[in-house]
Amino acid sequence: MTDTAKFADSPLDPRARAVADELHARSRRQIARGALPMLGKMIRTRVRDGSWDPTETDDGKRWLADKLVALDPSKAALCYLLCRSLGARRVVEAGTSFGVSTIYLASAIRDNLAASGGSGEVIGTEHEPAKVAAARQNLDSAGLGEFVDIREGDLRETLLALDEPVDFMLIDIWIPMALPALEVVADRLRPGALVVCDNVVSGRREYRDYLRYVRDPHGLFQSVTVPGQGGLEISMRR
Ligand SMILES: C[S@@+](CC[C@H](N)C(=O)[O-])C[C@H]1O[C@@H](n2cnc3c(N)ncnc32)[C@H](O)[C@@H]1O
Structure with missing residues (x-):
């Protein structure tokens, strides 16, 4: 064997x-x-x-302020696969930092476009200017710069202008910003779109408002919690 x-x-x-x-x-x-x-x-x-x-x-x-705090490689690979499976064209990322998870999301967009044509992009957002510059450089070095629009500033401002429909959203942000990020984007998500939020098991106390929102049986989402490595909440827009 x-x-x-x-x-x-x-x-x-x-x-x-x-x-x-x-x-x-x-x-x-x-x-x-x-x-x-x-x-x-x-x-x-x-x-x-x-x-x-x-x-x-x-x-x-x-x-x-200058730390990467990058998404775990397995979780990032899962995001790649989910975006490929959804045929995602428009992806929103709350929390870009140095662009590690963005590399996986942009790769999925590029591979979806190569498979079936059309246009698409990842809209990332980050409020530390030095991180934005580093992320843009890293995406270029990875050969993926053309698939990414990184918006500098507070996500409550930068994500207000979004074209619809959004197919996938990654929330890898400081915890108090998770629910505001989703609330800004929720109406732009198409039915069946997925939202992945990191570390909801290790931080479940701090994430309680977010989790109440995505788990509300009468709300906009149907949700599952994936345990391990801090946990992930994967929520589908109804
Ligand atoms: C966990 S890190 C993101 C890591 C990134 N997803 C990766 O895998 O490389 C979270 C990032 O969100 C940024 N951030 C926190 N609050 C923000 C806000 N209100 N608007 C925009 N960015 C914010 C932080 O500066 C930090 O770089």
Whole structure:
């Protein structure tokens, strides 16, 4: 019997994969180096404010301002596959950072267009100007710049102007922004569109408003929670 690899291979082409793999590794190093000092700050925040969320404190915001905090490779590959399966043409990404997940989403758009023609793009958004510049450079290095429109600024402004229909949305954003991001885009999602939101199991307390919204049996979405690595909520627009 042959040995089977622990994870399926990356869906990216070699050029995009080289860029993405380097960024995933950099993101992991940043988290590993910052984990202990950050944990100390998080414990202080928990005691003081009752929240673990470092995006809510000045210390945390300063530390996170130049960090990638990239989506896990398996979750990013899942997003690629979902976009391919949906034949997605218009994808919205709340939280672009250095563009790691954007590389997977833009690859899916490019591959969908190659398979059946037409036009499409990923609309990313990021409020740290230095991250926007880095993301644009990374997308160009990956050969995917032409499939991406990265909008600089607060997503509550940058996502207001969107053409319809949106086929897929990735929410990989500081937690308090998750529900506002979805509320801005919800009406542009076509029936059957999917919304993937990261870390809803590890952060379920902080995500409670978001989860209540997507799990409302009378609401706009039907939802499933995928456990593991912090968890993912995958919600389908009814
Ligand atoms: C978890 S990171 C995104 C990682 C990215 N998806 C990836 O895989 O590389 C979240 C990003 O959202 C950005 N962000 C947070 N609040 C925002 C807001 N209100 N508008 C736009 N971007 C925001 C942060 O600066 C951060 O870079």
